[in-house]
Amino acid sequence: MLYRIQQFIKAITAKVSEEEKQWISQQLSKAECELFFKLKVHEQRHCIDVAKVLSANPCGNREMIRLGLLHDIGKIKYPLNPIEKGIIVLLDQLTKGKIQRMTSLKIVKCYYEHAEIGYELLKALAQYDETFLERVRRHHSQGKGDEVLESLKNADDSC
Ligand SMILES: [Fe+2]
Ligand SMILES: [Fe+2]
Secondary structure, three states: OHHHHHHHHHHOOOOHHHHHHHHHHHHOOHHHHHHHOOOHHHHHHHHHHHHHHHHHHHOOOOHHHHHHHHHOHHHHHHOOOOOHHHHHHHHHHOOOOOOHHOOOOOHHHHHHHHHHHHHHHHHHOOOHHHHHHHHHHOOOOOOOHHHHHHHHHHHHHHH
């Protein structure tokens, strides 16, 4: 519970500096930046933190940094504020995931479908190989021997 409270405080106080915005514009294309800056600030913060963890990984490369920045891009379709995000995380735990059947709720769509939505959004830009797209799509699933996906999932969980 303490962890959840820390996550909530982190979300409501999230900021992205001008230096970080510049760094992002060096990592992403113009079209990707347009998508990225549609994310809520707390989601931008999370994705930057994930990308920074991946960049510190001994195997970290530009592709992994870009994956970190873009893995949650599907959240732009049904954006959640920190309170909504806190509610769905709690509901997921309390109902042991059964809440995901209520697909008419925006918070449910964002929480459970953002990986698939992100895959579709990026696919529409037509500038990625299928491996990159699949990693976005599967970032909440098992890595199954894909070390990059495992690194992404570990970084995601730590941020
Ligand atoms: Fe995600
Ligand atoms: Fe994430």
